[in-house]
Structure formats: structure tokens, C-alpha cells
Amino acid sequence: MDIDVSLLYEYFWIFLIAITTLLIIYSIKISKKVKKVLENQALKRGGNVSGFFSNLKLTFDHDGKKVILSTFPGSRYTSPYTSVDIDIDNLGNRRLIIYEESLMFSIGKSFDIKEFQVGYDLFDDRFVIKGNDEQFVLNMLTPSFKTDYLVYVHIILDLH
Template identity: 30%
Template sequence: MAKTKINIWEEFANVTGGKFVEREENWLSDKTEIDYNGWKIIFDNYTLCSGKFQQEMTRVIAPMNSIDNFRFEIYRNGLIRSIEKIFGAQDIEIGRPEFDKAFIIKANNEFKIKSLLQNQKIRSLIETQKEVNLEISNQKGVWESELPKKQLELQFYADGEIKDMEHLKSLLNLFKELLDNLYQIKSIENLKAYR
């Protein structure tokens, strides 16, 4: 029987030269894995379940070996985030007024996040995203178990299934820029360098 439905992850793998991986477990989706300079960037969907509530999410994940445990969170500013700020939640300003107004930035190293976000290409790629939930975390796959010491993941997630190829390519470019810059500021190792 011929397939009639286009599989976005198979198509994205073909367009980017990545590897298409079919679903391994019932609750996981198919995925695209892209090797980039010794890192693996993984695109998939995840069904977030809580009681009767179910939400399909798009995830982009890049596992990394941390040198300095540098972590950050960047979210688009909205009503809930504004209320958190009113009640004392601290965020970092990078000295770019439009970016500072549009995003909530948290990090455990203010100098490094400011250095990272001085890169115009990174800021532009973040600004083009309608929904921004971008972070470095010690939680596997955003919502799963805690990772072993010195292992972190660069993560992006958004509500729903992202099916627009240009949007997915933009996220891939963002991850490539972030990984290169995190390596340059000596926050992560490049496994390719050890081969």
C-alpha cells in the first residue's frame, strides 16, 4: 500500500541531508537527526500528557557535553511572563532595547549570555520565531529524566506540529549558530575535535 500522507520528518531529512528515524516506541514520533560539526541535532514531536490533557509539541534537541555548566532560558515576553516580572522574577537585559523588551532572558552566567546574544545572526534567528522556548537544560528531551553530570541539552519546543519547511530550516540554522558560539565561548566540548 502506498503512503499518502507526507511525513514531515522524512521530508526534512531529505532536504537537509539528515537521517530519518522511524518511531521506536508508541509515545514517540518519527524524527530527523542531523549531524553538525560533531553534534547531533534532533527534530521530533512529543505528546505531553497530564491527566485528560494532551498537547502535541515540536521539539529540537542537541545533546552536549558541558565544560562550565552554563545554562540559559529565553522566552518570548507575554502576559504570564510580565506578571512573573512584576512579582520579582529576575531577568537579564543584554543592552539591545528591542530584544530586551520582546524576550525574557535568564542565565546562570550573565557575561556569557550577553556575549552569546551580541551575535546579530542569533538574535535575528530568535526574533523570527513566533513562539520561543529556548534553553540549555539538564532534563533529557525537555520533559524526561535528569541527564548525567556534565551532560546538557540545547532545547527548543513549541506548541503543535511545525510542518513549515522554512520554519524548520530556520530552527536548524539557529541551533548551528548557537552550538558554534557555545563552543567558541568555551561552554561546550566539540566531540569532533576528539576523533
């Protein structure tokens, strides 16, 4: 029984093109769903949606501040996430970053990488807190904030 290699080669390319087409159609369908949700929020908040495909952004004003909500679909190596950017008055150019503890930061801690401790073991063990003004960081991280923040597993706070 002889198998025609050229025929297999043709079927392989047809199969590859069909799978690629299905993936593109699926991605467009998901993008349209996300865009519809963002457009509904834009109508509620008097904002607008910009971008295309996986780079959608909702922009609106809240209490006189510009808010930009962006979605990122993720990839094979990164999780999908939503980013909210808000313009703030930061006269002292203070910076506060909170992100979940990971293996790399656990290794970094053993080499004395600078981070703040807030005196709440459950919070300190789970998150890495960095900033350029220790008193500002401690004032921002109120007990209710720390308790509420523990509920959210994969949130990164970056205030600058």
C-alpha cells in the first residue's frame, strides 16, 4: 500500500488553514462580546470604546478624573487581565506597588531585596509591597484595605 506523500502534504495545509481560520473566527467572536460589554459600560458612564480586536479600551470621566479600562487577553505564558488607569494628583511623586508573592520574589527576599512590611502577617506573607515613601505606604494600606485586598488573588496595584 503506497501512500501518496504529496496528497498528505496537501491535506496537511488544508487542515492547517482550516484550524487557523476557526481560531481567527473564534477570537473575533470573543472580541465582539468584550466590545459589546465595554460599549454598554460606555453608554452608562458617558465614555467611549476604542481599539480593535484584543486591544480594546474604555475611556470615561469619573469625578473629573480620566479613567481608562483596558483588557489584555493573555497568551500561552501570561494570564488574561484587566487594567484600570486613573489620573491622580501626585504632588509628592510617591509610588506604591503591590503584587502577589512569587517564587522569584521569594528568592529575592533571601538576598535582601527592599520591600515594606505592614505588620499584618497574612498580608505580608502573600504580597510584595514596594514604594518610595514608607509613611505614605503605611497610611495608604489601612486595615480595611488590607482585608479587602486579600480577597483579590491576582491584582497588581501600581500607584505612581
